[in-house]
Amino acid sequence: MSRALVAVTRVTVAFLWIQNTYWKVPPHFGADRTPPDGLYRFTRDAVDYPVFGPYRWFVEHVVLPNFGVFGWLVLFVELSLGAFLLVGLAVRLWAVVGLGQSLAITLSVLKAPNEWHWSYYLMIVLHVLLFAVAAGRAGGLDGVLRPVWAASGGRLARLLLWVS
């Protein structure tokens, strides 16, 4: 029962990332709209409604002037989060990535109007939880493949054991 609930939680978090890729449309990610929309607008919130000074400076002087690159980076990270968490592969690694991405989102929009701050705290703790319980071992491919990786003993197999 507990393992099934862990699997349900992991897949639910995966769909959180999967669904929220639909509005991050390349190649402009909303920067070409008037007023700006999509990923660009939410990223800009870090400047308009700053949460943490150094992060605001980083977004204003590094991220926004190079938004084409950062837009693709965000899209690939979130596409991958959805994909890996969905099937339960290398989940501890992707839980850490998800934690980092949740922190970045929190630092961007926490003080923006009409945001419910608990949404972002919950995103953060959910990824901590996925890491803590090694959620890929419950109903995920990590659980199926760890014995194979352990028996194989190769470098990649040892790495996958470590991140699962």
Added chain:
Amino acid sequence: MDSVTVERLYRSALVLGAGALACGLFTFVEPIQYRLVRVHGWSLAVLLVLAGVAIAGGLLRRRPVLAVAGAGFLAAAVLQLIVWSGSNWLGGDGSTVSLFGGFGLGLLTLGLVPLPDAPPDR
């Protein structure tokens, strides 16, 4: 490799295939903001066909078939990403890319992961 692990590998392929089939049901969810993944048109057809291939691979216990399904899903994910902001004739979006990518990675891993030989009986 022990038979329990190999059995779990094929069972996982069946679960992934069935999960992919189930995701086709999101097509019927209204209103659209409640669709956790958006698949319709050609992307739905690709999803259903490759889910069927994955299930067949699991039932027939053929790892090359799983690899074919996985490679197909990954190719479809890349194609969807390419056509998304243009003609988008596949009919999906980023959620489709992520979903296809997940099933592709999972099935390809199950199909290609090297299985060490079982130790000889004494």
